[in-house]
Amino acid sequence: MTEQPRAIDEMNPDGVPRKVLFVAGAGRSGTSTLAGIVSRLGMHVPLPEVPPDDSNPRGFSEPQWVVDVHDEWLAESLVQVSDSRPEAWFETGRISSREPARVRVSEWLEPHFAEHPELVVKDPRLSWFLGLWRVAAIRTGATPVFATMLRAPAEVVGSKQKYYANKLGSAHLAASWVNMLLHTERATRQAEGDGGRVFVRYEDLLTDWVRTTTALGHALDLQTIIHTRSDQIREVHRFIDPNLRRVTSTLDDLALPRRLHDLTGQTWEELNRLADEGGDTTERQATFDQLREEYVDLYEEAAAISRSSAEHARHQARRRALAEAAAQGEPARSLADRVPHDVRAAIPPSVRRGVRKALGRERDDQP
Template sequence: MDEINPDGVPRKVLFVAGAGRSGTSTLAGIVSRLGMHVPLPEVPPDDSNPRGFSEPQWVVDVHDEWLAEALVQVSDSRPSAWFDTGRICSREPARIRVSEWLEPHFDVHPELVVKDPRLSWFLGLWRVAAIRTGATPVFATMLRPPAEVVGSKQKYYANKLGSAHLAASWVNMLLHTERATRPTEGAGSRVFVRYEDLLTDWVKTTMALGHALDLQTIVHTRSDQIREVHRFIDPNLRRVNQTLADLGLPTRLHELTAETWEQLTRLADPDQGADSAEIHETFDQLRAAYTDLYEEAEAISRSTEVHARLQGKRQLLAELEDDTHGRRFADMVPHEVRAAIPPSVRRGVRKALGRERADGQ
């Protein structure tokens, strides 16, 4: 008999996905208090989330590493960013690394919960890694009105990127999260959870999640664990209330954001039986429409991109030219290093710095 798992509960990994500030920490905090295991160590609480994140530190660190390599932001509005992270997801060493990290945590508990706002960028990798450990991956995507997500990020993260960018990144994130979590053979189920439902009646919402995903820890939770969650839940967590109209978005982005939210809320309503081929096609059309909108915006703003690149080049040249120690930058480079640089390259650098030599020098 397995002392860790005497009841023979099948291995499962609950992946809690969704945009940051959507209630992912609340859901992960609930299921962990009901007995599911968040691999340790966890990310410590901070002022933006004083009740804790329920995020494994290792997961956050590896996601930061991969996002930096892919040159992708956590809130990235570029549709092409998914191709950049997708290349990492397809790497065999990355899949092995994640599955080897997951494996020993099943010695603690057969049902794990993995949550991180960066998770959606690498869901394909995590799905494969979980299956390789003999676990069934299941998915819960948190849904919060996009205007509230934007407002919460601006309030708690001092985000200066602007409402249009944050709304666009929300659309980009949620449309691709929907696509990445669609059920496939042998890959488990998914649910979509409205943040408002979780705060209004967490017991009903969480128990429905447990039954839908066949999470034995949730289905057979104890009364003392339920009391602990009651102490954890703060009905006033929803401190930002605003609408899309308050964001002043460009018309087409406003329409796409509203339509995406409407379709996602259908997925959160099991009475509609919404997780069907028909709604999948609708989401595919929304992703295509968003890609078209983004490409149009890129084409129109090309001059801004070029200007920013030129500004960056000018700043770099100014920093190279800056003589903080009373010496030219070139004088700070050892002679043997300068001697190894081809003459044509040295001439190019001097030209860029405006220090071309007269003929014969």
């Protein structure tokens, strides 16, 4: 049987401009669902994809190369995927501004346009490097467009605790959600060369994916979605399961500290307004600027108060490392000294200096 022509070829015989849809948002917020929908409607997820697992049996619809390079950069930056520190954005921002990193990403993107002119790139780590991806896409002659998934923070926290066995607690996960979403909002604001952004409620996607995805396609001028075929639509109907929303809880269930509870609730309320038609205004962006400032103040206050806990954790880690070395009959060494030399050599000097400073082991540069 002859393969059916793609709808985009049928409706647009002269071809369409290159575009990259970047699906951003916190992990467990429905990014895989949206990427899975648009890929089944004809957009191309660069291969190979991350394989499904028990936490997401229907698949992640994310390129393995993207996940691997993000993991590499996060490790270099000493940033966690769900990092609640406001300063973490400065650490990943240093990598995003590097010319070799931009070249590396644009060279990876380029050959995938031979498969399809409209690509979808999704990874929960993506928000940390959105500026880099924007530049890389433009360099390939593509227009970057952005879709940020919105899911109630209590559900995101509950889902991470259920499927990722997260031990850091509800307060940390809620704070990291606030940190991630406030920065993602800022990073996806209109810039030169962009083709727009949308905010998509996970609930809307599960309730009426056709209406929600069609609106997204028209808002971002994605020809693949606008001109999709009926057989592709039927495939998405088989893919979507209302029971995908397997974790339901409210903010009150998390028992957060009062100020964090209030800030999380305000952030969620404002994000919901962005998903409404006409809700993405300059006035609302100013509100997000204020929320970010409030979050930075809250985090800095909490960090100042909890400094003793951080010091205690550092001493505990050192004691464990020494105990492990003693049990194995090794000479007493610090944890940093136990890292193989070739691994340490691969870490940039500035990062090594930062680690030594944090451990109170700064070297004396005097002869």
